[in-house]
Amino acid sequence: MDTIRFVIVRQKYRPDGGAEKFISHTLEALATSRTIELNIIARKWKYKPKERLTLHKCDPLQWNRISRERRFANTARALWQRENFNIVQSHERIAGCDIYRAGDGVHQIWLEQRSRVLPKWHQKLLFLSPYHRYVIKSEQLMYQAPELKAVICNSRMVQKEITDQFGLHKNKIHVIYNAINTKEFFPADELQRLKIRKLFSLPLKASLMIYVGSGFERKGLKSAIYAISKTHYYLIVVGRDKAEKKYHNIAKDLSCFNRIIFVGVQINMCLWYQAADGLLLPTLYDPCPNVILEAMACGLPIITSTTCGGSEFILPGKNGYICDAMDIKSIADAIMALPPWTFNSSASKYARSQVVPLSSRYLSQQLFSLYRKILH
Numbered sequence: 249m250d251t252i253r254f255v256i257v258r259q260k261y262r263p264d265g266g267a268e269k270f271i272s273h274t275l276e277a278l279a280t281s282r283t284i285e286l287n288i289i290a291r292k293w294k295y296k297p298k299e300r301l302t303l304h305k306c307d308p309l310q311w312n313r314i315s316r317e318r319r320f321a322n323t324a325r326a327l328w329q330r331e332n333f334n335i336v337q338s339h340e341r342i343a344g345c346d347i348y349r350a351g352d353g354v355h356q357i358w359l360e361q362r363s364r365v366l367p368k369w370h371q372k373l374l375f376l377s378p379y380h381r382y383v384i385k386s387e388q389l390m391y392q393a394p395e396l397k398a399v400i401c402n403s404r405m406v407q408k409e410i411t412d413q414f415g416l417h418k419n420k421i422h423v424i425y426n427a428i429n430t431k432e433f434f435p436a437d438e439l440q441r442l443k444i445r446k447l448f449s450l451p452l453k454a455s456l457m458i459y460v461g462s463g464f465e466r467k468g469l470k471s472a473i474y475a476i477s478k479t480h481y482y483l484i485v486v487g488r489d490k491a492e493k494k495y496h497n498i499a500k501d502l503s504c505f506n507r508i509i510f511v512g513v514q515i516n517m518c519l520w521y522q523a524a525d526g527l528l529l530p531t532l533y534d535p536c537p538n539v540i541l542e543a544m545a546c547g548l549p550i551i552t553s554t555t556c557g558g559s560e561f562i563l564p565g566k567n568g569y570i571c572d573a574m575d576i577k578s579i580a581d582a583i584m585a586l587p588p589w590t591f592n593s594s595a596s597k598y599a600r601s602q603v604v605p606l607s608s609r610y611l612s613q614q615l616f617s618l619y620r621k622i623l624h
Contacts, residue, residue: 252623253331254278255287255304257324257338257345259316269538270351270402271339273427275301277612287333289324304331313379317341317386335622337400341386343393346622349400353535353557354409355383358466361533361555364574365465391416397622400424402536403557422618427611428541428603435547435600436522437591444523450509455481457551457583458524460539461531462513464489468530468553468573470498475530475579477502483528485510486520521546525589530573531556544603547596551582567599 256275261268278284279300286300291307308323310316321342328336329344338345341355352358359380363371374380390396391414399421401407407421436444445452457476461467469485473495476483485508489495492510499505514520517539521527527543529552540550540558550568552559562568569582587595 251283251285252335252619253285253287253333254335254619255289255328255331255333255337257289257328257336257340257342259291259320259340261288261290261293270349270426273608273611274337274615276608277615280612281616287331289327291320314382317382321386335619341383341390343386343389344395345390345393346395347398347400347618348390348396350406350410351402351535353401353406353533354413355380355387356413357409358533361573362466365470365532388414396420398422398618400618402426403560405555405557405560406535422614424611424614424618425536425606426538426541427608428538428545428606429608430545430600430604433518433521433542433545435591435596441522441591444519447519448511448523450484450523451482455479456484456524457481457526457528458484458486458520458543458548459528460486460517460520460543461529461537462487462489464491464495466532467534468532469495471530471573471576471579472528473499473502473504473508474576475528475583476507477504478576478580479583481525481583482507482509484520484524486512486514486517488513517542518546521548524548526551526568526583526586528579528583529553529556529558530571530579532573534558536560541603541606544599547591547600549586549595549599551579551586561602563598567595567602 256271258271275286278286287302287304289304289306293303304327306324306327308319310319325342325344336345337347339349339351359374363374399410401421401423402425404423407418407423410416410421411418442452459469459472472483499508521543526549531553534556536557543550544561550562552570553573554570555573559570562570564570571578571582
């Protein structure tokens with residue numbers, strides 16, 4: 249059998265990114281086949297290339313955000329055309345790829361959601377921004393390109409958005425959820441949870457929600473803090489943001505700063521989930537964050553928003569609740585409606601059962617099936 253030359257396009261790789269986790273799983277799946285030659289086109293790649301992975305550095309000069317996107321797109325396209333790859337899978341909005349993974353959802357819809365938290369004058373500037381207009385145009389050109397054979401998205405929410413926004417037939421859009429390692433993420437019993445709370449100096453008997461995500465505005469931390477302020481719960485905030493001090497001040501103004509625990513970026517996330525009673529993520533817009541799958545694998549109930557693709561895994565009242573990202577009262581009521589955490593409860597078992605099927609092996613099967621269709 250002839251060698252299949254496969255390339256993934258991604259500007260930058262950072263180990264903690266959701267898209268990068270999907271890329272890692274993709275590479276691991278394809279590495280099992282000796283007939284596939286693996287390639288990466290990127291500006292920067294922190295992931296150490298393995299023996300069978302060839303890195304094609306693509307780092308043209310840039311002087312602003314538009315030039316960064318445009319020059320990378322043009323240079324990457326010229327590179328993959330010159331190399332004559334069999335399958336080009338882009339994680340960037342670049343017209344001419346065979347497969348596009350819509351990990352960021354639809355840009356127009358993200359802007360509409362973001363505008364909800366901005367003053368009116370800023371809303372107008374947002375939609376007039378040359379950068380955002382460039383991204384929207386790039387997205388349109390990519391979906392209209394005759395070379396595009398398939399789109400991978402990680403939720404039915406995004407599948408519907410792409411169908412509605414760009415007129416793509418849903419048969420061209422493949423919902424492939426991110427894989428989750430349920431051996432890495434698992435529930436802790438009562439004794440283990442107590443030890444973890446002692447380890448992290450967390451209140452031993454308090455009700456604790458956990459928020460996980462960098463980019464606090466998009467992930468809804470403001471709504472989370474407002475909702476927590478109306479309850480007796482504590483909130484562990486895992487993640488980073490340049491404007492973190494702003495959220496400290498919000499908590500102080502609401503007189504709940506003593507119950508908001510900022511811990512920054514963490515490596516061993518399983519322990520942090522195991523210390524908590526539930527995940528709180530009232531995100532403004534998120535196609536399907538990995539943190540929801542991780543928390544569910546640890547048996548946690550989830551409270552998230554209607555504009556989060558991860559809500560597809562939630563049966564309200566069974567393993568969590570789904571609220572509008574800006575509806576503080578509904579979010580606070582959902583927090584108070586959560587049953588007391590107990591190990592191996594029906595809610596915990598149900599939450600975990602929803603993500604157990606999403607193994608790396610299942611992801612590999614779905615990807616191989618898609619790639620066969622593309623080649624044939």
